[in-house]
Amino acid sequence: MVTCKGVLERNISAPRVSCGPDFNQLILGSEGTLGVVTEVIVKVRPLPAVKKYGSLVFPNFEMGVRCLREIAKRRCQPASIRLMDNEQFHFGQSLKVDHGLVSKFIDSLKMFLLSKVKGYDLMKISVATLLFEGDKEEVEKQEKLIYEIADRYSGLKAGEKNGQKGYVMTFVIAYIRDFSLEQGIIAESFETSVPWDKCLSLCNNVKACMEAECKIKGILYYVITYRVTQTYETGACVYFYFAFRWDSDCSDPVRLCEEIENKARDEILASGGSISHHHGIGKIRAKWYKQSVSPIGVNLYKSAKLELDPKNIFGLNNLLTEEDQINFEELNSKL
Numbered sequence: 001m002v003t004c005k006g007v008l009e010r011n012i013s014a015p016r017v018s019c020g021p022d023f024n025q026l027i028l029g030s031e032g033t034l035g036v037v038t039e040v041i042v043k044v045r046p047l048p049a050v051k052k053y054g055s056l057v058f059p060n061f062e063m064g065v066r067c068l069r070e071i072a073k074r075r076c077q078p079a080s081i082r083l084m085d086n087e088q089f090h091f092g093q094s095l096k097v098d099h100g101l102v103s104k105f106i107d108s109l110k111m112f113l114l115s116k117v118k119g120y121d122l123m124k125i126s127v128a129t130l131l132f133e134g135d136k137e138e139v140e141k142q143e144k145l146i147y148e149i150a151d152r153y154s155g156l157k158a159g160e161k162n163g164q165k166g167y168v169m170t171f172v173i174a175y176i177r178d179f180s181l182e183q184g185i186i187a188e189s190f191e192t193s194v195p196w197d198k199c200l201s202l203c204n205n206v207k208a209c210m211e212a213e214c215k216i217k218g219i220l221y222y223v224i225t226y227r228v229t230q231t232y233e234t235g236a237c238v239y240f241y242f243a244f245r246w247d248s249d250c251s252d253p254v255r256l257c258e259e260i261e262n263k264a265r266d267e268i269l270a271s272g273g274s275i276s277h278h279h280g281i282g283k284i285r286a287k288w289y290k291q292s293v294s295p296i297g298v299n300l301y302k303s304a305k306l307e308l309d310p311k312n313i314f315g316l317n318n319l320l321t322e323e324d325q326i327n328f329e330e331l332n333s334k335l
């Protein structure tokens with residue numbers, strides 16, 4: 001990383017090195033405020049020989065979370081596993097392409113079997129999408145184990161095509177957002193990470209908080225949905241999606257959206273979630289940085305900033321609020 005005071009670099013690329021604090025985290029978490037990364041070493045792995053999709057249906061989101069937690073605890077996660085709530089499931093169903101009467105009949109039959117034979121409430125079910133990667137034998141072993149675990153939590157196999165469609169929807173969402181904007185609908189997503197024991201309550205609390213805010217602000221038409229997108233042994237990443245239609249009386253829908261998201265972010269932290277899983281802080285979430293790392297943590301970051309960038313050239317004041325910003329003019333007058 002090139003800084004105002006020179007180049008910070010590691011002179012060895014061994015798999016593990018014990019040479020004091022790991023500056024990688026400091027550099028990669030600084031959001032460009034300490035210098036410019038000009039050279040990196042990355043890991044390269046062969047492409048998997050087999051890539052196979054799958055999906056599971058659970059009677060409700062809670063059972064899905066419990067299943068994903070068990071899979072993570074046993075460290076047997078496939079290449080990807082994602083769990084969507086009921087609203088997101090129905091949203092995905094509404095995007096299906098009409099392939100004629102035969103396709104409609106098959107879909108209706110599936111829903112009939114799910115609701116009447118299995119007894120699942122279609123307004124509560126939750127769906128997980130799966131992606132398996134590896135050689136043929138490894139993928140078959142993964143599938144067998146994952147489906148065995150899912151069976152203990154009333155998870156039913158829902159087929160490879162549904163799994164693949166679920167991942168396609170992930171890429172389509174951005175295009176839907178742009179299309180919706182033209183229809184007077186503003187939408188955004190935000191994420192957090194949370195320990196497993198607080199995952200379900202965080203989802204419920206944040207959704208209830210946002211629903212209450214929508215009512216307070218007079219928003220009649222809105223969608224609030226969430227899903228677990230990455231799993232770890234100790235917790236998971238949760239993504240929230242929020243969209244609402246604004247009327248002609250609303251002069252600043254972007255500000256309105258930000259206000260509701262800020263309330264949601266307060267609730268996330270109160271419910272045991274993190275300020276961000278991977279989106280970062282920037283300026284939008286700077287107000288929660290001190291709460292997340294403590295005042296000593298803020299001072300530690302500021303010390304690194306003063307050491308590497310004393311003239312405040314990099315980063316456009318990311319991470320810190322106005323009150324926490326370093327007074328560089330006063331500092332430079334003393335130097």
